[in-house]
Amino acid sequence: MPKRNPNGAGTVTKRKDGRYQAAVYVPQPDGTRARKIVYGKTWDECDDKRRELVERDQQGIPTPTRSAKLSEWLPYWLEHFIKPQCKRTTASKYEMHVRLYLLPLLGSKGLESLSPRDVRLFLAKVTERASAATAKESHKVLRTALTSACRDELISRNVAMMVPPPRVVSKESRPWTLDETLTFLAAARTDPLYAAFVLAIALGMRRGEIVGLRWSDVDLDNRTLVVREQVQRIGGELYSGTTKNGKRRPIPLPRICVVALRWHRMRQDVLRHLAGAEWQESDYVFTTRTGRLVEPTNVYRSFRRIAAAAGVPVVRMHDARHGTATLLVACGVSPRIVMEILGHSQIGLTMNVYAHVTQDSQRDALANMDRLLRQRR
Known part of the structure; x- marks a missing residue:
């Protein structure tokens, strides 16, 4: 022995x-x-x-003495796998799905005893309570958590991969026409956030990217701008992180953006003088009257309020990106350039927009074909 x-x-x-x-x-x-x-x-x-x-x-690999329940594994997975490796926005979204749907509906199930039927029933309940889109996101979170359990050899198979997520019918958004866009800009001209709306419409910048824009990233003399970060409210506090695809995005500025930003900088100088000692100095372009970082939600509220007052369709501020793509395609810009301006991570996202807004061009081309084929009678 x-x-x-x-x-x-x-x-x-x-x-x-x-x-x-x-x-x-x-x-x-x-x-x-x-x-x-x-x-x-x-x-x-x-x-x-x-x-x-x-x-x-x-090696620090857990070995359960009994079949661990999802109520034990999911919090551990969030703390040791997701938070150290993922962006804060991603971790917050995963935590929300775990807290609202996975733990209440599947928390009592064991990792090894979880079956495809359990997953199907779970997706049906989430779809009924919320929506198919929410169920699809919860399915993604569950699948990712079980993949980590497989890698740690806690389970031998990922049952979530055996069940397809629910199909989501995307709501087709109708971007503003050129007349509606001009009407909105005219109504917003006197608003303190006018420059923010110009950036959203002309450049397709996201709301968080606009709030996170710094003067050090703006060169009005050379008419350029660099999108480096975005600001979002997570867990009750404003959080500044990288852009959605994690890459910096340099963009040349059209003249309308340069004029709007010059006006906004002069207005901010006046506010700084009026605030005096109460002014909190920062490098952010869009601030409150005392220099504090502006709330992203307030930007959206102002956007909707002005749209309603101007008599144009009240859409999401994110839909302004769709309108930007529409205007760029109408100017003959290629999908690759549109992708770089909007900051899409995949060309497929841009092509979905591009295919939608080129229907008028296709109609004109087929009308020309009709005239050619009808010339000889």
Whole structure:
């Protein structure tokens, strides 16, 4: 028989029935430690299992002494897998789906006992309570969490991958026409956030990118702008992070943007003088009357208020990006350039917009074909 194992390496003993058992204290998915017992017909077989448990412990891999429940694994997964590796916005979205849907509906299920039927029933309930789009996002979170459990060898299969997510019918947004866009800009000309609306319409900048814009990223003399970060409210506080695709985006400024930003900078200088000691100096372009960072929600509220007052369709501010693509395509800009201006991560996103806004051009081309084929009678 080998010498006694050191502390923490477990023990191997012989049972009354002739078999052997090994006992090792191993980490659990919830961060605690518990005694894990494995069995073998021979001492060597049992010792191999003991060594495997010790190696998993040294690597920090949890080994549940029983079938861990989703209510134990999901919080552990969020804390040790998602938060250290993902953006704060992503972690917040995943936490919301875990808190509102996964834990209440699947928390009592064991990792190993979770079945495809359980997942199908879960998706049906989320679709009924919220929407198919929400169910699809919850399915993605569950699939990602179970993938991590598979990699940690807590389960042998990912049942979420066996169940397709629900189909989502995208709502087709109607961008503003050129007349509606001009009407909105005319109505917004006296608003303190006029320059923000010009950037949203002319450049297709996202709301968080507009709020996170700094004067150090704006060169009005050379008519350029660099989108580096976005500001969002997460967990009750304003959070500044990277752009959606994680890349900086330089954009040349059209004249309307240069004029609007020059006017906005002069207005901000006046506010700084009036605020005096109450002014909180920052490099942000869009601030409150005392220099504080403006709320992204307030930008959207002003956008909707002006649209309603101007008599144009009240749309999401994000739909202004669709309108930007419409105007760019009407000017003959290629999809690749549109993709770079809007900051899409994939050309497929741009092509969906491009295909929608080129229907008029296709209609004109086929009308020309009709005239050509009808020339000879």
